[in-house]
Amino acid sequence: MARSSGVRPGLALAVVAVVQFMVSLDLSVVNVALPGIATGLGFSAVGLTWVIHAYALTFGGLLLLGGKAADRYGRKRVLLFGLSLFALASLAGGLAQGPAQLVAARAVQGMGAAALAPAALALLTATFPTGRARVRAFGVWSATNAAGGALGVLIGGLLTQYAGWRWVMFVNVPMAACALALTWRGIPAGSRTVRGGRPDVLGATLATAGMTLLVFGVVRTDRHGWTSPVTLTTLAAAASLLVVFIRVERTTTREPLIRLGLFANRSVAGANTYNLLAGAAMTPAFYFVSLYLQRVLGTGPARTGTMFLPFTFGLIAGSLLAVRLGYRLVPRVLLVIGGLLTAIGLAWFGLISPGGTFTADVLGPSIVAGAGFGLCLGPVVSIATAGVAPHEAGTASGLLNSSRQIGASLGLAALSTAAQHRIGRTVTPESLNDGYALGLTLGAVLLVAAVLVALTVVRRTSPPAQAERTGERDVMPVQD
Template identity: 65%
Template sequence: MFEKSVRSSPACTLAAVAVVQFMVSLDLSVVNVGLPTIAAGLDFSALGVTWVIHAYALSFGGLLLLGGKLGDRFGRARLLLAGLAIFGLASLLGGLAQQPGHLIAGRALQGVGAAAAAPAALALLTSTFPGGAARVRAFGVWSATNAAGGAFGVLVGGILTEYAGWRWVMLVNIPMVAIAFALALTTIGGDRGTSARGRPDVMGAILATAGMTALVFGVVRTDVHGWLSAPTIGTLTLAVMLLVAFGLVEKTTARDPMLRLGLLTRPSVAGANAYNLFVGAAMASAFYFASLYLQRVFGAGPARAGIEFLPFALGVIVGSVLAVKAGHRVSARTLMIVGALVTAGGFAWFATIHPDGSFAVNVLGPSIMASVGFGLCLAPLVSTATAGVDPRDAGTAAGLLNSSRQIGASVGLAVLGTVAATRTGPSQTPEALGHGYALGLGLCAALMLAAAVVATAVLPRGTRPPEATPHSDQGVGTHA
């Protein structure tokens, strides 16, 4: 079934991949606004409810590299469909949850599905649009749907929680899965992978998955165990040991390696992933601080807070369109530097928040500036990280890029959240909370400046998408 296709074209592939990415991105943020209601509805403890977030992050972050490799080996279209099926089933289970453990299990299973679907979708996009103007436009569409999914997740989560009930933040995924599955099944051509390249690297897969899982677990649990506590140090030490062992296995294995270490020696791949660590840390933290500021300092309800995030989503789309228009004349490296600097300026403006501020000055203005900058750099970032990669490693490169962003988001949110909480202190007054959130947003600006430095120092000058193959300029057309 997975090899059949009614119609296959670059435009149809782009549509299917865009829906998948929107869904995965939306699910990263859709439950955040509804956490208090979820906690009350299922009688979660104050610490237990955090696992609604952590369970997804843990399985998603831990399995991304494996998901990318499985797509390379056994077929990306095949793995995309399998991932969507798992994601849809998990959303149904989570929406019908009757106990805290049911919802946590559903969220963990969602992460498994997303870890299979997200790298496969990005690898399909990379192979369908190998270069030229079509690649610039395709990644512009991808970046807009990616970021808009995260921003609209806050809006959708707020409205559903307030007016339909928290269960719908899980059930809303089911129609999106159905649409994405139908598009992928009927429009994406067969992709049988490269199963004949040798025996699979089982040990590498075990070490990579265990190491990534331990790393994410150690970081996300710092809200309970401090950074210098024995559990945190022990878990992070274990993660480092597992990942070092993974590197040694990949260097010496005679099997088909999970990750070709030569991939990391490419300046474009290494630079883009380092840049992505900082961007992931800054964006996840900024979403967190801004949403709390709107609700706990400005006093906005879930639905209103979601609506007030809309300008951010629209700004990302504007930035993505500008990146498409400039991408034919300006290098990806330049767009990444400019985008990071503009986003840093927006976050620095955000850091001026105070309890007596206004929405127009303290939220709307910085949201537009930061989101346009983010839209400028996102598509060039993804295109750079996957450009020129051996087609048999496209899924691995996509998994690596998703992993770097997830790790950045987990570490950044844990570190910046701790710093902001320390600044806030024991008082929970709007003034004290505002001081903590302002510091956190200022540090987000510093992270984006660090990303600009990485792009300047590591990425080759004049980094552009590779030239198109004779068929690669087909199919995007008006979709951009």
């Protein structure tokens, strides 16, 4: 196994695991606490949504800049900066005395996450470049990623009910402190992989603004139809900003935020498209299942959190199974199998009924969808980063994280709008059930589309075991 100079693999893996768990946890832990936050700080119904949007938009929009910073300034330095910013913002959010303070803290949290997430993944990629160790490392990464996101609902419900909503913010502080200590003492500074040029802040601003307007335009279709002047103007402005972003990336005299030539690699393009579609399906699935349990079946927040445990166990089991299969099977096969299993689970969820029960309507599809999703998390990351030059590892990592966040934002906006149209103006348990079922079924369709991308875009490669026997350079080669 090749190693990054001076990096102890076990310690690097521990740092990455804590960081990924914390970031994934924060994406879901706040959701169950939203009613308590609204009561405690006096949020309006519309204003409350910005507790989620402020974090998601800065996180997803600045991930590419975070990846570039990791390449340019060094992974350890960017990790320390991101962890410090994330911890301070979490503390400030827990101490917030008004809506504006909490929204600002959440936005800064997203900035910190945008710095530390790609730096941690780039550290993992550099420390475990080949062989069985790489498969195992990405299995650990995917397991902690999955567990953080799934356990966030459980932890959020328990903290909200028994400790108060502020603790969904405070919970990040000790985790960030632990990761800071491990990084400071155990990860060497290393050398910068990129020199010269200044970061493309303009590109990052254009990308973030464009995606923000795009999500805003989709969300607003519940008030303004798709063909209304307001929606068309907003979407046109978003498209214009994104077109300008692409032009800036092609012509800037600074260091481009992303080298557009990366997308010429079919595996990089395919993995990111797969990731975007998976994010667009799974984030709304968490949302709809949580609402189904609470608003249709009348389950409380803490108990709702415990009902996500089968999904969590399925995710972890799928991630561990990916480690065992990942050395024998082509990564693309794991993406196809995992995507199909997840689609089956979401389609099964689409059969929920107003008079349903946890055992009959939630348990089975949770296990199937969780196992399938866990099975494809590690392989998609490995495919998207293994064929990238070392000096672009942070950029590729940021791109992959960004595609997931962008997909999550767009998917939640679009599928929630479709569900709301199905629910209609008369809200009953039956109408809510119909809307949530539609959203879950559409999520299954998105995952089938992801499988088609894996089959048609991602390159065929040799199984890792065969590649190692024949002396190929990387266990999962993806370069065209």
